[in-house]
Amino acid sequence: MAKQTFQLNVNGKLYSVKAEPDEPLLWILRDDLKLTGSKFGCGVGICGACSVLIDGVERRSCCVQVTNVSQGQKIITIEGLGTLDNPSPLQKAFIDHTAFCCGFCTPGMIITATALLARNPNPSRQEIVEAMDNNLCRCGSHINIIEAIEALIDEREGGIEE
């Protein structure tokens, strides 16, 4: 397949990349844009380590061919949510609740949880579990992840953290 030029809007910046149309977005992000926060975990959309937001919706970037991303769509990766000095509130909650061990699945977890909170600012425990259920974590940080997400809800509601 011949390479084509694609215009991508990632984390608010416009990029022009040359790629074969069937190249998964994940590898464009990692190799061309050097945004390596999105991880390769399975390559078939099962684990969620590569999750990104496309127009606010969580997508598995390993299964999105670059040709299927249109120029106007806004892609947000983990790097676009916050920085080392200024993490997003959810990223901060993940730190405060030690919501990871090895950290490999964490970017995908935060992306999926960000999408959840954007569409449902006050999810129940059950809704959190359902939204996160297709993101896999092997170390077993699940409970801490739920606690991090719930802490953010408490904060928004003006409650206090434990």
Next chain:
Amino acid sequence: MGLLYAVRFVHGIGPQDQTYEVFPLDVGDDECVAAILDIDYSEWIAFGPGGNVNIFTNRTELGQGLKTVLTAIVTQGLEIQQGQLTVVQGDTDSCPDDGPTTGSSATKYVGWGYWIACEKIRADLVARASRSLRIPTRQLRYNNGGVSRKGQQEILRRAAELGRGEVVRLRVDPHATPSAGKQYIDLGIPNVNARKIVTGKLKFVGDIDMSGLLYAGWLSQPYHPKLTVLRRADLSAARAVPGIIFADVVGGRVAAIGERYNDVLKALASVKAEWSVPERSQILRLEEESRAGAELLEVKEDEGNVDAGLAASDVVLAETYTTQYTTQAPMETDTAVARLESGGTHATVWASSQYPYRAREIVAKFLRIPESNVHVVGMPVGGGFGGKTSNPVTMEAARLARYVESPVKLIYSRKDQFQLRGRYKAACVIDLTTGVSANGQMMARKIDIIHDMGYGTTNTYTIPHVLTKVYQTEWPFERAVSRGTSFVQTCFAVESHVDMVAARLGIDPLEFRRNNARFQAFVHLLDACAEMIGYYNYRPAPNSGIGMAIVNHGGSQLGAVAAEVKVNPRTGKVFVKRICGAFDIGTVINRNTATVGIRGAIIWGIGYALYEEITLDGHRTETADLMDYHIPRFSDIPPIEIVFLDNYQPGSPRGCGEMPVIPTIGAIANAVYDAVGVRFYSTPITPEKVKKALLSV
């Protein structure tokens, strides 16, 4: 110029190993480093001139939070700020070799060793300052990386000024008791990698980038390479894929190397290959085949006279339990970057490794160059669990790099991780016979473990007559440990069996455990669990029940777990409603990392008890992806309540990342028995097994 302490941990269990020696070396920096590289040292602690402290350890970051634990220990032990400390991990050019990061030993040995070392260093610096300043030691005190007069804040000498490039060798017993007056507090600092992790900035080996880097991959094959021979491979289409630099048979496997990972996958997908498979199915039908070929490997426990003990018992129960093949399934598949240098006489390898020195050894051996010509850079590991100790992927990456004269990043696909890697935790057959007196005292116990890796004894109960033997059979795959070692298999069997013995006697299983527990610490742990789960007031809903189990992991990590389950008799699904765990792991260095580690280990126990299984069909691994291999998901995980006790050997930290896996399995199996009155003799306890068993009741 600074001062460098080379610390040697004298490993071993027991107070006989307590030694402490200092050998001052009056030589220059370069000679010091050369001298140390030649000596078998464990850790280095270096004081720089600017008040900075660097520590060098070859134990790697696997998610267990070692860097955080060491930061807590060394900043507190040396009274310095976090910003003054740099922790260098897993780099073979700067960290001495102290063995693999396995067996929950890093906090126990390395962490505690650093604590003792810091104490020795504080005393050594005061002695040095005393000689240098001609002030008696009793008038001096250690103060924030230097030495002051007692009662004063002014630092008279900084550590680096007291050495001038000197190396001090310390022998440290990681089991020693520290002097009084200095107790750990739980600093509870956030994981020191936290900000990088949550912002996607923590670099794993797959995130390494360099000029000219190519991607490499192997052709997936369901047959293990040791069992099969590649007969034919048509590579013409693969070589025609744009971006592909190399596609060929390498060491009996098909490899492709290209500019982009997607090119590599396309090339490999186009290969038509045939393998020859030996006729005899070497696996499984676990029980018959295991027993047929079993050879005695080791007698693990032999006390008293087990036959006489069984003969003298009032009640004797003999049972057999079996367990499944499982695998580590880390979220980061095996990955390595290799760059050959100076015409192939040198190599740098970036590794996701639990033991960078072993990676260095196999890479050097393969390239036929001295180990000192290989530099392995240990990266943060995206989940290891025992699967990244031998690291063949590093050697394979170096091998492939030779063909293309470019640095190569070799990534295992998820399918490769399940099939090609072929590294499974042993399925076991465990025969147990226990004799008890009518009043409920355990008299004798005989255990035969077939396929054990050699770790699986228990030592949880007081039994006068014990005989435990380990047998092994021919094993077509790489034997593997996996979070919890093989205590997992044996503990499931023993703790299920203990409940059955208690049931035979009509004694409450908690009471039976309390009465026969080897250490008083177990009674405290059991009582803590009983209280948390509400054991004595438990009113079960239909098809619900509770169960308990205990473990002694490695002689010093003790734990008890209670589980409550609900069984759906229609679907056969076991739903874990609640887990309560009590753990005696000594001083908790960091409650944050310890808590998430213990919860994670319990979640592993749930996976092992109910879901996880590598399925083998003759020589073929059927399990291919994370849909086939069900690791616990959010919806599988119950509320988990844990408590820490410190009764058994108070003081020293003893590690916890694996131990809670083990009793969780037995506790769930016992809860299922309590719920439906059916004993499951094999893991995982799947809906199919439960449905079948309940239909036949």
